[in-house]
Amino acid sequence: MEDSVWDDMDRAMGQMFIMGFDGTEVNSQIKTLIEKHHLGTILLTAKNLKSAEQTTKLVLDLQTIAHNAGHPVPLAIGLDQENGGVNSLFDETYILQFPSAMGVAATGSTDMAYEIAKATGQELGAVGINWIMGPCLDVLTNVKNQPLGVRSMGDDPEEVSKFGVAFMKGYKDAGLATCGKHFPSYGNLEFLGSSLDVPIITDSLEQLSLSALVPFRNAISQGVDGMMVGGCAMSSAGVNVMHACLSEQVVDNLLRDDLGFDGVVMSECLEMEALSQNIGVGGGTVMAVDAGCDLVLLCRLYSVQQEAIKYLKLGYEDGAISGDRIRKSLKRVLNLKATCTSWDKALNPPGVSSLSTLQPSHTRLSAEAYSASVTVVRDKDRLLPLSNLLDPEEEILLLTPLVKPLPASALSKRLATGSLMSPGSTTPWGKSVSLMSGENVFRELGRSIARKRRGRVLHTSYTAHGVRPSHENLINRSSAIIIVTADANQNLYQNGFTKHAAMICKSQPMRGAERREKPIVVVSVSSPYDFALDNSIGTYICTYDFTETALQTLVEVLIGDLSPTGRLPGTLSQNQRQHQSKQHWLVESFDEDRDGKALDDLLQMIEQEGPVNQRSELFGCSSTTFLLHNSGIEESHWVVRNSSTRSLLGFCCTYFFKSTATGVVGAILVDPDRRKLSIGHALHTRAIKSMVQRGGVKRFQLGSKLPGVFLGIPTNNNVERKRLRRWFASMGWNTALSRPVCSMILKDLSTWSAPEKISRSMQHAEVEYELVHGRQYAESIIEHIKSSTRQGVTEIYQLALADHSSCGVIRAKRFKDGTVLGSVVLCSPGAGWAEALPALKDTNNITWAISSPVISPSVGEYSTLLQGLILLGIRQVKQQQADAVLLDCVDGDGHFDTDSLSEMGFTVLHNFEEVSCDADSMSVPA
Numbered sequence: 001m002e003d004s005v006w007d008d009m010d011r012a013m014g015q016m017f018i019m020g021f022d023g024t025e026v027n028s029q030i031k032t033l034i035e036k037h038h039l040g041t042i043l044l045t046a047k048n049l050k051s052a053e054q055t056t057k058l059v060l061d062l063q064t065i066a067h068n069a070g071h072p073v074p075l076a077i078g079l080d081q082e083n084g085g086v087n088s089l090f091d092e093t094y095i096l097q098f099p100s101a102m103g104v105a106a107t108g109s110t111d112m113a114y115e116i117a118k119a120t121g122q123e124l125g126a127v128g129i130n131w132i133m134g135p136c137l138d139v140l141t142n143v144k145n146q147p148l149g150v151r152s153m154g155d156d157p158e159e160v161s162k163f164g165v166a167f168m169k170g171y172k173d174a175g176l177a178t179c180g181k182h183f184p185s186y187g188n189l190e191f192l193g194s195s196l197d198v199p200i201i202t203d204s205l206e207q208l209s210l211s212a213l214v215p216f217r218n219a220i221s222q223g224v225d226g227m228m229v230g231g232c233a234m235s236s237a238g239v240n241v242m243h244a245c246l247s248e249q250v251v252d253n254l255l256r257d258d259l260g261f262d263g264v265v266m267s268e269c270l271e272m273e274a275l276s277q278n279i280g281v282g283g284g285t286v287m288a289v290d291a292g293c294d295l296v297l298l299c300r301l302y303s304v305q306q307e308a309i310k311y312l313k314l315g316y317e318d319g320a321i322s323g324d325r326i327r328k329s330l331k332r333v334l335n336l337k338a339t340c341t342s343w344d345k346a347l348n349p350p351g352v353s354s355l356s357t358l359q360p361s362h363t364r365l366s367a368e369a370y371s372a373s374v375t376v377v378r379d380k381d382r383l384l385p386l387s388n389l390l391d392p393e394e395e396i397l398l399l400t401p402l403v404k405p406l407p408a409s410a411l412s413k414r415l416a417t418g419s420l421m422s423p424g425s426t427t428p429w430g431k432s433v434s435l436m437s438g439e440n441v442f443r444e445l446g447r448s449i450a451r452k453r454r455g456r457v458l459h460t461s462y463t464a465h466g467v468r469p470s471h472e473n474l475i476n477r478s479s480a481i482i483i484v485t486a487d488a489n490q491n492l493y494q495n496g497f498t499k500h501a502a503m504i505c506k507s508q509p510m511r512g513a514e515r516r517e518k519p520i521v522v523v524s525v526s527s528p529y530d531f532a533l534d535n536s537i538g539t540y541i542c543t544y545d546f547t548e549t550a551l552q553t554l555v556e557v558l559i560g561d562l563s564p565t566g567r568l569p570g571t572l573s574q575n576q577r578q579h580q581s582k583q584h585w586l587v588e589s590f591d592e593d594r595d596g597k598a599l600d601d602l603l604q605m606i607e608q609e610g611p612v613n614q615r616s617e618l619f620g621c622s623s624t625t626f627l628l629h630n631s632g633i634e635e636s637h638w639v640v641r642n643s644s645t646r647s648l649l650g651f652c653c654t655y656f657f658k659s660t661a662t663g664v665v666g667a668i669l670v671d672p673d674r675r676k677l678s679i680g681h682a683l684h685t686r687a688i689k690s691m692v693q694r695g696g697v698k699r700f701q702l703g704s705k706l707p708g709v710f711l712g713i714p715t716n717n718n719v720e721r722k723r724l725r726r727w728f729a730s731m732g733w734n735t736a737l738s739r740p741v742c743s744m745i746l747k748d749l750s751t752w753s754a755p756e757k758i759s760r761s762m763q764h765a766e767v768e769y770e771l772v773h774g775r776q777y778a779e780s781i782i783e784h785i786k787s788s789t790r791q792g793v794t795e796i797y798q799l800a801l802a803d804h805s806s807c808g809v810i811r812a813k814r815f816k817d818g819t820v821l822g823s824v825v826l827c828s829p830g831a832g833w834a835e836a837l838p839a840l841k842d843t844n845n846i847t848w849a850i851s852s853p854v855i856s857p858s859v860g861e862y863s864t865l866l867q868g869l870i871l872l873g874i875r876q877v878k879q880q881q882a883d884a885v886l887l888d889c890v891d892g893d894g895h896f897d898t899d900s901l902s903e904m905g906f907t908v909l910h911n912f913e914e915v916s917c918d919a920d921s922m923s924v925p926a
Helices: 003-007 009-014 028-035 052-068 101-106 110-126 157-173 205-210 214-221 248-258 273-278 281-291 302-317 323-340 352-373 410-416 437-453 469-477 492-506 548-559 570-576 592-608 679-694 718-730 756-764 775-785 793-802 862-879 898-903
Strands: 017-019 041-044 076-079 081-083 179-183 226-229 233-236 239-241 264-267 296-298 375-379 396-401 457-462 480-485 520-524 539-542 633-641 648-657 662-670 699-702 739-746 767-772 807-814 820-827 847-855 884-891 907-918
Touching: 003 009, 009 302, 009 323, 017 302, 028 052, 028 302, 041 052, 052 076, 052 110, 052 352, 076 323, 081 101, 081 110, 101 110, 101 157, 101 352, 110 157, 110 352, 157 214, 179 214, 226 248, 239 248, 248 264, 248 281, 264 296, 264 323, 273 281, 281 296, 281 302, 281 323, 296 302, 352 548, 396 437, 396 469, 396 492, 437 457, 437 480, 437 548, 457 469, 469 492, 480 492, 492 520, 539 548, 592 633, 592 648, 592 662, 633 679, 648 679, 662 679, 718 907, 739 898, 756 862, 767 862, 775 793, 775 807, 775 820, 775 847, 793 807, 793 820, 793 847, 807 862, 820 862, 847 862, 862 884, 862 898, 884 898
Parallel strands: 017 041, 017 296, 041 076, 179 226, 226 264, 396 457, 396 480, 480 520, 520 539, 662 699, 847 884
Antiparallel strands: 233 239, 375 539, 633 648, 648 662, 699 907, 739 884, 739 907, 767 807, 807 820, 820 847
């Protein structure tokens, strides 16, 4: 594709809209938008889709129109397919139903989340969809009255982040582009009432940064393709915005500058009533683009879509929107399309034949997911399974609310056609009534329970009118009660009804029992927050949605065919597991033979959770990295392990450097799925106690040059940095006295040349530089480095001098008297101690290290001398045909700044904060 194609600004601006239309076939309006206005992206919804086969044809028709109209690239065609109750595409034969986002989080398995997302993506890709509007990254920081409900993964930012990234990776691996939503968060909105009143975020930017923005930040670091910015208002100190997606402060400043997102930004639909009435679609379009949005969403009204196109052109012609601004958005949109589509792919969708192949494995995955999702929160009186409690002749009463059926439900579709309704259907007490569709969804649940238990199930609904005499009669008649709720936090009548019915059951003993209360089981089929913390409800089950598959799984739990393994998401689960966090974990000494393989597995697990576009500090690490076997260093390493599976839940390495009497905590690593359970606390306590009991420690330090994995607290991620600083401060470290250190790397040595300024300064310096090898130089060099009190320096020089074939020392001497003024160590990747510098490991490059610079305190030109040592080191390494040079530890304490090294071509690899304190000031754990 040639760039000249996009010189036509009308064509370029067409790529800046995402639009929808009505109907299940191409109509003249969407055809005109594609052909005449060069529309580049289409959003399909449930109103467009009837089946997988029809969807495949519709998508192909749309792409064919674009191709015939001369579009240089295919259409991006997006869809909401969040599973649970939010699916735009349903096909009872070919498209599988999976749990809602919160239901997936309840499985506790990010692997399951990945597989579900990949399966969903494969199904959408088969019908020609190339962009999914997901994952949903909102954190429910306020669970009451929030419309998202189970579309969110919960109220814990870290958990939402972890599952959100897993979903995102699954979609991407299926070949779809992704779109995080709803930035900056729909998880804590305040609603004022009128449809013209915009929901408001009242959290400050600082509060958002510590909570709601965490999943968005992590998704960005992992490569999310697009981001939908919401239309909500923001009102707090420092920010006052009517609509987030129209605000430069939100889009350009917060999302792009602060969070570093350079993908496609999509606005909320500008047809939303509050926005269109307050600002107008035309003006809103210009404001959205000016704020930084690359795509403006207009869901359905053709007249409104035409208005938006007209105003964007006017904005360009009047100079309100520059050509450069349009070209930036065009580039981002084209980059997104390049990741998910091509004309060959767009014009040849696999269709139902591919779906037929996928169906068996996806069916198994769906069943596994729901089985792992349904959660028994409490069963205090051991009522489950009901088949053990009741005889077949005893009746169960099912009480359900009137709810709107899920639009993507096969059952609701069959109900709508009447295929499940038998003539003359009656309620349990025999009176014929007209039934709402929501009641019919649950009527099938009652029938399933009856079939499974081979016994009678009575069913009726309840409303805001509360417990009626008819309900009381049925409760009196039945031997056990099942009450279904759906978002009782928002529908308070459900809460009141359930409590009232529970009181009646408490006053009625079971027939034939010794004053045992009549069994009552409460089932939430949507938000788990209904009764999660209400212990007055003794048996409480959560399904997270009321699709057919979810309700079938519920039946299996009630009857005893399935032992559920789901757990409550987020802080609800943490509240349930608080007793676990108080456990006294057994901390054992590390055994290389027993624990080496398990440590390798733990390292790999932690490395994989890091950002995809940033090299992990653990890159290249193995269990042997932490084992120094050096006579000048005493090492003690600790583990918390699962003795049954032999896996490690946590690992801590400690070292005592005899030369400086420094006790070092080199790393504390905890299984990502076992964090917040005090494993790190237990390891840290044992590590400090052990070093104190050893005696002779004058100073403690967080971070180590040897091994060179963590030089201190990692600081590349500012939110993680703050969390770790708080944690180590709670452990007794004075993190306020930390100093910055970093590792740096110089790549592409084959094309590198020394800056002239530095080369000239070396020529005029009154020093000479030389490379020496072997122990014969040890005396003068060791004497020189005594001026350094840094942990590990002496040991590194001793290792380098002992390994003359793979290491060397570059020293700078004064001409007139031969005094050593400065030195650095050179280390090849073949050196015996290179294992302790994992950053040297790169499968594609040969990397050497320049380590441990020591400059005499008497030297005035510190930076000039150090640059000279490093320059000579680079030249020596380049002669060895190396590709890159690593500076394993650069101080940022004022002696030498990274800008001087940047002039030489170095870039920062990892940033850290080294924390140290006198032994006397370290509080010894009790």
